[in-house]
């Protein structure tokens with residue numbers, strides 16, 4: 001059985017360090033907004049080439065709170081529009097609607113499944129205030145062009161880099177492009193905590209301050225509440241764990257890259273469309289997503305041969321029951337993608353043999 | 368130096384168990400919505416004599432999400448009023464306003480600083496839908512009377528038991544009275560995690576289901592989103608830690624009770640008003656709050672003699688900048704309490720000598 005991703009195996013490599021991090025925090029007696037968080041925030045800001053990092057409860061909160069801070073600062077208001085690719089994860093859309101903003105979906109880029117700059121231009125209206133590029137699978141959206149459009153039209157850019165920590169385009173990593181960026185450290189992410197966790201990064205001093213208050217009931221200093229805030233703090237224990245994980249980040253990505261290279265060379269089944277990827281990008285291979293017009297049959301074939309796979313995601317956000325009022329929306333390419341995509345295992349702890357098995361099973365599939 | 372509360376010392380007693388719990392979760396490779404959470408939820412539901420417990424990200428989220436679930440279920444709507452004591456913690460009020468509901472403050476009970484049933488009756492209007500008793504310091508509000516008022520007026524009751532896990536009145540604990548209850552497991556609480564954590568408890572099957580979806584992006588089953596939810600999950604690691612803490616809960620409360628008994632017998636300074644407490648209640652002594660008309664002088668005197676103390680809380684919620692539109696409100700008794708209350712150390716790890724010192728320093732204070 002080849003699991004889609006085994007955190008049990010991955011963590012086993014670092015078990016001693018992870019346990020030592022937990023023990024250190026337990027012995028310190030200090031659990032919220034302390035030195036471990038400060039250390040991780042500094043390290044992650046520098047990793048993302050941004051001035052500030054604000055540790056938060058999870059990735060969804062990161063996006064929600066950035067938009068909320070912009071509302072507090074008067075940069076956006078209820079009813080404003082946010083342009084986002086139609087194949088974004090549901091959490092991206094929840095962050096928008098939670099703030100009484102309106103998601104405006106556009107067809108993704110047919111090649112890389114990311115936000116398509118050409119589609120942004122035609123979606124801009126008088127109400128557009130934000131572009132939200134969601135860097136899916138471990139690679140960046142076309143940020144140079146997206147930033148140019150934003151500058152022209154005077155729009156804010158909120159990157160969602162939950163799937164693309166450390167991925168670069170023209171040498172610049174996720175988090176260094178937009179006005180602010182949300183990151184998830186959900187355990188299965190390339191940089192994953194051992195619980196829910198997330199962060200925002202930004203170069204904007206005012207936004208940094210507002211987020212630090214918002215995560216802490218709206219207060220900068222204890223018992224003085226400037227804003228109507230929430231509770232969304234990255235705790236000391238997970239911060240200490242993330243510091244361990246960050247040290248091993250690039251060696252884990254290297255393993256992912258090797259698996260990807262072997263898949264790209266080895267999977268030759270014409271029924272399976274491999275991801276396309278250009279050398280000017282540094283892909284971190286969070287997911288290895290193939291396309292197949294017989295996706296259900298392929299997934300069953302893989303399962304029958306002991307290979308686990310996941311569909312990211314089976315249903316577009318605007319077709320969810322939670323968004324009944326958007327259910328009439330339709331994006332042909334996007335819906336085709338939703339019928340065809342399949343994520344196959346790209347786990348840094350896979351053995352050569354595992355990778356070989358996945359390749360063979362893919363190649364033995366007949367549609 | 369006698370600290371207000373030293374989690375370092377308290378946790379030292381259980382350090383091996385806590386580290387073993389972390390190690391077990393690390394080795395399991397499973398971190399979100401798994402068996403540790405299920406085990407803790409069952410134990411805490413039974414501890415609170417409620418049918419369901421839903422582990423959440425923190426105490427504020429517990430209150431916010433219960434109200435949000437009631438809105439989804441059509442039980443309450445925007446603009447409805449929630450009656451709450453004027454000395455509640457800011458988080459209680461944030462949960463109300465986050466849901467576009469209106470907090471209606473009433474003067475607290477002059478003796479126990481909790482919600483005063485007599486004040487509820489006169490505050491009920493056509494828009495009142497919820498009563499929110501906040502069980503401060505480790506003791507319950509007058510729940511028999513509050514439940515009777517709620518039944519008469521057909522109101523929902525949301526208990527906030529963040530400071531009163533396990534406290535009982537007439538043998539019934541916090542969480543077993545109202546329609547739903549929010550708990551915080553913030554580290555300094557009587558039942559504290561080693562990070563932010565919280566829970567809701569309820570006997571209502573539908574509410575239980577709604578909360579399980581709301582905490583998980585609004586979905587019951589993966590990738591199917593019924594509601595516009597959030598991310599607010601109590602992780603496996605903190606659930607395992609809380610299971611350890613729950614085992615030692617009553618022995619810790621016993622230590623608190625001994626400290627309280629000694630304070631009540633030993634502090635004889637007429638300038639310091641001691642908490643009053645009736646035998647029909649089981650007080651869990653989360654905080655030992657005294658009143659003093661020269662509060663700042665008392666706090667300075669304690670500090671000069673190496674005794675740390677905290678003001679819970681210096682400013683009423685409606686006087687916070689975050690609630691500018693309520694700043695004109697005024698509650699004379701409540702504001703007097705805010706000027707006079709002081710929480711002195713009631714730490715289960717205090718030595719007999721520490722307790723003696725606090726008593727002596729209190730008695731040597733002259734206003």
Ligand SMILES: Cc1ncc(COP(=O)(O)O)c(/C=N/[C@H]2[C@@H](O)[C@@H](C)O[C@H](OP(=O)(O)OP(=O)(O)OC[C@H]3O[C@@H](n4cc(C)c(=O)[nH]c4=O)C[C@@H]3O)[C@@H]2O)c1O
Pocket residue numbers: 004005006007008058059060061089091092134160162163183184185186187188189196197198310312396397398399598
């Ligand atoms: C673009 C974008 N924006 C915002 C967000 C929102 O961020 P968060 O609010 O932090 O979730 C996401 C999150 N996105 C995530 C999350 O929302 C998550 C719940 O579901 C998906 O991720 P994924 O499919 O990787 O999650 P999964 O739980 O199925 O785990 C994958 C595999 O990993 C293994 N695993 C997993 C866990 C949790 C474990 O403990 N042990 C283990 O071995 C087994 C599983 O098969 C989403 O892509 C996003 O992709």
Ligand SMILES: Cc1ncc(COP(=O)(O)O)c(/C=N/[C@H]2[C@@H](O)[C@@H](C)O[C@H](OP(=O)(O)OP(=O)(O)OC[C@H]3O[C@@H](n4cc(C)c(=O)[nH]c4=O)C[C@@H]3O)[C@@H]2O)c1O
Pocket residue numbers: 029030031032231371372373374375425426427428456458459501527529530550551552553554555556563564565677679
């Ligand atoms: C009625 C009611 N409803 C809802 C809520 C909201 O719940 P949450 O959203 O979970 O916060 C509260 C929370 N109420 C809490 C919290 O919101 C908290 C941030 O502030 C106050 O609590 P407290 O004064 O005990 O907190 P504190 O951080 O000053 O800790 C007290 C002492 O404990 C020690 N300590 C503390 C920490 C964190 C540590 O790591 N190590 C340590 O040794 C040193 C400190 O002197 C509130 O009463 C509430 O009272």
